[in-house]
Amino acid sequence: MTSISISEIEIALLLEAIYQKCGYDFRQYSEAHIKRRLSSRLAISGLKTVSEMQFQVLHNEQFAYTLLHDLSITVTEMFRDPEFYKSLRQNVIPILKTYPFIKIWHAGCSSGEEAYSMAILLREEGLYERSMIYATDFNQKILDKAKAGVFQNDLIKDYTNNYQMSGGLESFSDYYTSNYNMFIMDQSLKKNIVWANHNMVTDSVFAEVHVIFCRNVLIYFKKNLQENIHLLFYESLINGGVLCLGSKEGLYFTDLKYKYDELDKKQKIFKKKY
Amino acid sequence: MKYEVIVMGASSGGLNAIRSVLTSLSENFSIPIVLVQHVSPRSDGQWIRSLDIIAGLNVKEADEKETIEKGNIYVAPPNYHLLIETNRTFSLTIDSRVNFARPSIDVLFESAADVYRDKMVGIIFTGANSDGAIGLKRIKELGGTTIVQDPNSAESPYMPEAALSLMPADYILTLEKIAELLNKFDKDN
Numbered sequence: 001m002t003s004i005s006i007s008e009i010e011i012a013l014l015l016e017a018i019y020q021k022c023g024y025d026f027r028q029y030s031e032a033h034i035k036r037r038l039s040s041r042l043a044i045s046g047l048k049t050v051s052e053m054q055f056q057v058l059h060n061e062q063f064a065y066t067l068l069h070d071l072s073i074t075v076t077e078m079f080r081d082p083e084f085y086k087s088l089r090q091n092v093i094p095i096l097k098t099y100p101f102i103k104i105w106h107a108g109c110s111s112g113e114e115a116y117s118m119a120i121l122l123r124e125e126g127l128y129e130r131s132m133i134y135a136t137d138f139n140q141k142i143l144d145k146a147k148a149g150v151f152q153n154d155l156i157k158d159y160t161n162n163y164q165m166s167g168g169l170e171s172f173s174d175y176y177t178s179n180y181n182m183f184i185m186d187q188s189l190k191k192n193i194v195w196a197n198h199n200m201v202t203d204s205v206f207a208e209v210h211v212i213f214c215r216n217v218l219i220y221f222k223k224n225l226q227e228n229i230h231l232l233f234y235e236s237l238i239n240g241g242v243l244c245l246g247s248k249e250g251l252y253f254t255d256l257k258y259k260y261d262e263l264d265k266k267q268k269i270f271k272k273k274y
Numbered sequence: 275m276k277y278e279v280i281v282m283g284a285s286s287g288g289l290n291a292i293r294s295v296l297t298s299l300s301e302n303f304s305i306p307i308v309l310v311q312h313v314s315p316r317s318d319g320q321w322i323r324s325l326d327i328i329a330g331l332n333v334k335e336a337d338e339k340e341t342i343e344k345g346n347i348y349v350a351p352p353n354y355h356l357l358i359e360t361n362r363t364f365s366l367t368i369d370s371r372v373n374f375a376r377p378s379i380d381v382l383f384e385s386a387a388d389v390y391r392d393k394m395v396g397i398i399f400t401g402a403n404s405d406g407a408i409g410l411k412r413i414k415e416l417g418g419t420t421i422v423q424d425p426n427s428a429e430s431p432y433m434p435e436a437a438l439s440l441m442p443a444d445y446i447l448t449l450e451k452i453a454e455l456l457n458k459f460d461k462d463n
Binding site: 008030031032033035036073075216219220223246247248249252253 | 337338339351357359360365366367368369370381384385388
């Protein structure tokens with residue numbers, strides 16, 4: 001063992017400390033991912049070992065919250081995977097049009113890009129006024145950012161590209177106001193979005209919904225945790241409700257796969273059987 | 275058995291380099307290979323299917339939680355980082371780009387080094403950036419065997435040179451010699 005290698009025992013103890021001290025449970029996250037995030041914090045912090053980080057977690061609230069932020073998943077994009085959004089328009093919107101009121105849950109919404117993407121899509125399809133989007137995350141800091149809807153200008157080019165390739169009907173610039181180096185989402189898009197703190201690892205079902213988005217979050221979890229979350233999603237969906245996962249995610253490890261039909265196999269869109 | 279896995283990283287010019295090496299491997303080559311080739315985030319994976327036909331080995335995109343098996347060649351999916359877990363399965367993440375790249379060679383190499391230590395081989399091929407240099411250094415530090423494509427023979431020498439500037443590699447070879455060496459490793463295993 002070299003001095004820069006991190007002991008798995010130390011990591012397990014650190015995650016236990018975070019859970020007991022702060023109530024956030026990372027014990028069933030992928031180890032390689034956790035190790036990578038901790039190594040980078042270790043290098044920045046000047047601490048020598050993970051055990052020293054554990055001491056800091058227990059005695060330094062600021063450090064504990066920095067670490068929580070490090071460990072949460074904060075990478076997202078507007079209209080990420082344009083083909084997915086194209087498929088939503090073709091395969092899911094017609095189903096949603098049959099409902100008088102539509103409830104949508106973005107689980108692990110991070111900075112909210114996907115929730116805004118969906119708000120735009122619903123508006124263009126004439127469904128926004130009868131929709132309610134619940135966008136949830138356990139990371140309050142990132143949730144506040146999502147709620148503000150303010151993003152860096154250098155993202156606009158990618159987001160505009162994604163929007164156009166996803167089959168967007170208008171000009172993406174209709175949905176934001178640019179100002180200095182930031183752009184802010186149109187206030188009217190937020191009207192029917194509820195931003196709420198919810199931890200899918202530790203909290204239970206909070207609403208019955210027609211669609212769940214949870215894209216590229218489950219890849220960070222071990223199998224057992226994935227199964228628990230899939231059960232949570234299954235219980236949260238109405239019969240005939242739609243589950244949207246990331247392009248490399250599926251229902252492989254759970255018997256629940258028999259309780260869904262595939263609406264789009266490639267884009268990982270599933271429909272709960274009646 | 276000396277080697278349990280071979281990891282490879284390539285960027286510009288890499289498709290030709292990888293094709294050349296994989297097609298020169300012996301028919302029943304058994305050490306699993308995991309590779310990162312920088313491609314567009316929207317790549318449709320056609321090049322993986324073409325490799326599968328040409329190489330005569332089972333080439334596939336790595337799936338999350340998939341167990342690494344002998345005789346397979348796994349390719350990192352476009353727009354995801356690929357990591358290896360202690361239990362010899364894959365993890366995927368959409369974490370920020372590293373060295374402007376997702377998938378990043380460093381990310382794969384560093385996680386593989388932690389798991390396989392001296393029971394692995396890391397190879398850096400042609401490329402116009404410095405991704406993979408830190409990862410290869412890590413492999414070396416933990417006892418793994420390191421190979422760098424001879425910069426003089428690389429379509430883009432920058433990536434091999436970047437790796438060599440951080441560490442002395444165990445082997446600096448042309449593509450032809452790399453394939454020969456890998457066949458020898460596999461035979462001796």
